[in-house]
Amino acid sequence: MNNYSLIEKYNVPVPRYTSYPTVPNWTINQPRSEEWISSINEQLIKDKEISLYIHLPFCEELCTYCACNKRITKNHSVESPYIDSLLKEWKYYIQHLSVRPIIKELHFGGGTPTFFSSNELRRLVNGIETLSKFSDQKLFSLEVHPNTTTYDQLKTLRELGFNRLSIGVQDVNEFILSAINRTQTKEQVEFLTSASNELGYESINYDIIYGLPFQRIEDIEETMSFINNQRPDRLAFYSYAHVPWKSKGQRAFSDEDVPDGQEKILLRLKGEEILKKIGYHHIGMDHYALESDTLYKSYVSGKLHRNFMGFTESSTKILIGLGASSISESHSMYVQNEKDVEAYQENINSGILPFIKGHRLNKAELLIRENIISLMCHNSTRWDKNQTAEYIMEMALHRMSSKVQEGLVIVDKNVLQITPKGRAFVRNICADIDIHFSHQSEKLFSKAL
Numbered sequence: 001m002n003n004y005s006l007i008e009k010y011n012v013p014v015p016r017y018t019s020y021p022t023v024p025n026w027t028i029n030q031p032r033s034e035e036w037i038s039s040i041n042e043q044l045i046k047d048k049e050i051s052l053y054i055h056l057p058f059c060e061e062l063c064t065y066c067a068c069n070k071r072i073t074k075n076h077s078v079e080s081p082y083i084d085s086l087l088k089e090w091k092y093y094i095q096h097l098s099v100r101p102i103i104k105e106l107h108f109g110g111g112t113p114t115f116f117s118s119n120e121l122r123r124l125v126n127g128i129e130t131l132s133k134f135s136d137q138k139l140f141s142l143e144v145h146p147n148t149t150t151y152d153q154l155k156t157l158r159e160l161g162f163n164r165l166s167i168g169v170q171d172v173n174e175f176i177l178s179a180i181n182r183t184q185t186k187e188q189v190e191f192l193t194s195a196s197n198e199l200g201y202e203s204i205n206y207d208i209i210y211g212l213p214f215q216r217i218e219d220i221e222e223t224m225s226f227i228n229n230q231r232p233d234r235l236a237f238y239s240y241a242h243v244p245w246k247s248k249g250q251r252a253f254s255d256e257d258v259p260d261g262q263e264k265i266l267l268r269l270k271g272e273e274i275l276k277k278i279g280y281h282h283i284g285m286d287h288y289a290l291e292s293d294t295l296y297k298s299y300v301s302g303k304l305h306r307n308f309m310g311f312t313e314s315s316t317k318i319l320i321g322l323g324a325s326s327i328s329e330s331h332s333m334y335v336q337n338e339k340d341v342e343a344y345q346e347n348i349n350s351g352i353l354p355f356i357k358g359h360r361l362n363k364a365e366l367l368i369r370e371n372i373i374s375l376m377c378h379n380s381t382r383w384d385k386n387q388t389a390e391y392i393m394e395m396a397l398h399r400m401s402s403k404v405q406e407g408l409v410i411v412d413k414n415v416l417q418i419t420p421k422g423r424a425f426v427r428n429i430c431a432d433i434d435i436h437f438s439h440q441s442e443k444l445f446s447k448a449l
Contacts, residue, residue, distance in 0.1 A: 006406060007265045007424070013445040014431045017376065018308050019327070019334060020369040021359060022445075025436040031335050031358030033096075039330040039360075041098040043317045049135060051105035051316045052128070053309055054086060055323035057341060058115040060148060065170070065180040065212060067241055069325035069339050070111045079120045082323075082341070085348045087127040089322050092353060094131045103128070104135040104316050106162075107309045108142035114149040118156040125160040134161060139313060143168060143207075146188035151195050158199045165196050166205040166236075172226045173219045176212050179257070186226060193230050203233045203293055210267040211240035213257040220267050224274040234289035234296075235280065236310075237271055239264075241446030265449060268424075284311045285376050285426050304377040311377070324354075332366065334359045364388055364435065371416075372430045379418040379426070392435065399432040424449065 015022045044050075057071045058078060071078075094100070106128075113121075141164035142157065154165075171177060172186050189206075196204050208223060227235065240258070259267060272282070280288040281296055284304060289296035298304045298313040305315035308327050321328040324344040327336045335358040338344040347354030361369065367389050374381035383389040393414070403409050408422030409429060418429060431437045 004262060004265065006408075007449055008261065010425050010428045011261070011265070011447050011449045012428075013447055014427045015434070015437065015445050016427065017372055017430050018306075019329065020372050020434070021361070021365055021436050022434075023327075023336070023357070026334060026336075026357050026359035028358040028360065029356070031333075031355045033353045033355070035360075036328070036330075036333060036335050036353070036355070036358065037093075037096045039333040040318055040320070043331050044097060044099050044101065047317055048099055048102045049104040049316050050101045050318040050320060051107070051307065051309065051312075052103050053107050053109060053319060053321045053326055053328075054124070055109055055111065055321065055326040055337075056082075056113040056116060057111035057324050058082075059110065059112045059145075060115065061181060061183060063180055063182050065182075065209070065240060068111065071324075071341050076115075076117070078341075079116050081345065083116070083120050083124050083127075085345045086124060086322050088348050089353070090128055090131055092348075092351070093320060100132060101318075102133045102135050104138060104314070105309065105312060106134075106138065106140045109309070110143055112145045112148055113142045114144050114153050118150075118152050121153065122156055122160060125157075139164065141166065141309075144192065146184040146192055149192060154192070154195055154199055154201075158201060163200075163202045164205070165192075165201050165203070166207060167192055167232070169206045169223070169226075170209045171212055171215065171219060172223050173215075176214055176219060179213045189226075190230065193232065203295070206230075206232045206235040207238065208235055208271070209238050209240045210271055211259050211264045215259055215267060217266060217270050220270045221274065224271060224278070227275075228278045231290070233293040234287065235275075236287050237268075237275065238286050239268070239447070239449055268449060282423065287311050299377070302378060306373050306376050332361050334361075364392060367392060368433055368435065371433055375416070375418060375430055375433075376426055379423060380416060382415050385414060392433065395435070396433040400429060403429060403432070 057069055059070050059072055060074050062072045138161055140162040142162060143166045145168055167189060169189055170182060177184060193204060206227060210220060275288050279290060281291065283289050283296055283299040284306065294313050295311065303314055305312045307319050307329065308321070317331050319329045321337065323337065324341045325337055325339040327334060335355045338347060338354040338356050344354045371381040371383060383393050397411060400409060403422065404411060407419055408425055410417045410419060418426060422429065
């Protein structure tokens with residue numbers, strides 16, 4: 001079977017596996033704070049280092065391709081009360097944790113984190129540090145929008161210890177940007193890149209999307225040419241997830257405007273071809289980096305890890321999420337905060353952790369999660385010779401028997417290796433290991449490619 005036939009066959013809805021089990025399969029409604037805090041404390045006894053994710057949901061304008069949790073407003077009076085709520089939430093954690101945590105990773109996501117002023121961002125970081133401790137080897141990162149990020153914000157965040165930056169580029173064609181209501185210019189991206197380098201940010205990432213409305217091969221070539229000129233350290237080359245039944249903003253354009261099938265596949269293949277030619281290495285699902293970047297070095301050394309913040313250079317066993325819709329994970333449990341900003345703040349002001357759902361992983365799920373993370377980060381996995389693991393993998397290998405015949409995976413005793421030909425299908429391969437996944441749940445997920 002040729003590559004185009006394989007892509008057509010496997011371009012079906014499957015999870016992105018930012019967690020395992022995926023959120024639709026979580027089983028606890030309104031998790032108890034005591035159970036969650038206990039699961040963190042169990043791990044903190046072994047390792048004090050944690051990751052902290054903070055969701056800053058506000059955007060001034062709606063980017064119609066976006067399926068993230070956000071609140072659209074130009075009213076900046078919301079900044080201070082929201083920062084107050086974040087600091088109250090963190091104080092609650094500190095009061096109930098058995099030891100003072102050391103923050104190894106800190107990530108600001110959104111929304112648009114740079115919706116917030118330099119003063120509010122400083123107040124947030126200083127407030128977090130006052131109640132905890134920052135690691136000497138900290139990895140602090142944030143997402144920025146070229147249209148709303150100032151030099152002063154970049155300077156302030158660099159002074160506060162931020163050393164990684166992710167710029168939402170998506171595409172450089174003005175017509176496509178207009179179609180998705182993304183107000184920005186090449187010059188703004190160039191300014192952010194230049195300013196970040198000048199200020200000493202150690203790694204700059206570009207987010208690029210293929211499959212956007214009206215996107216053509218020429219647009220991918222133009223965007224890749226821009227990347228080659230700017231030379232960001234790393235980039236994410238994502239498939240546009242067209243899920244208008246979940247994200248109403250995507251109804252701003254019709255299904256006919258969105259590349260699909262072979263048309264979308266060609267966009268991906270062209271992008272990958274150029275990235276390889278200009279020196280970017282494929283290091284994990286949808287991610288690429290220059291050899292000089294620490295994420296590439298982490299991949300080569302086998303330390304690359306994946307969690308709700310994306311691919312990271314090292315692994316911490318605890319990720320605490322603050323803010324509306326944030327997701328937290330310990331070794332054995334997940335919880336998610338209220339998605340609605342007002343409901344989140346009401347809970348926090350009442351002294352309650354604002355959970356809406358969660359999940360405690362059983363033994364089988366822990367094993368599957370370990371295998372999925374390994375496949376996504378290292379293109380291979382190994383399972384122990386025990387009854388649970390062997391049963392899970394026997395089921396998985398039965399599901400992926402055609403992928404073995406097609407040369408996408410190689411199985412040797414208790415080792416599963418994804419071939420270079422199979423790397424485009426990592427989500428499909430992970431779905432074969434997922435005991436919860438069935439094609440009846442396809443409508444919950446975007447297509448694989």
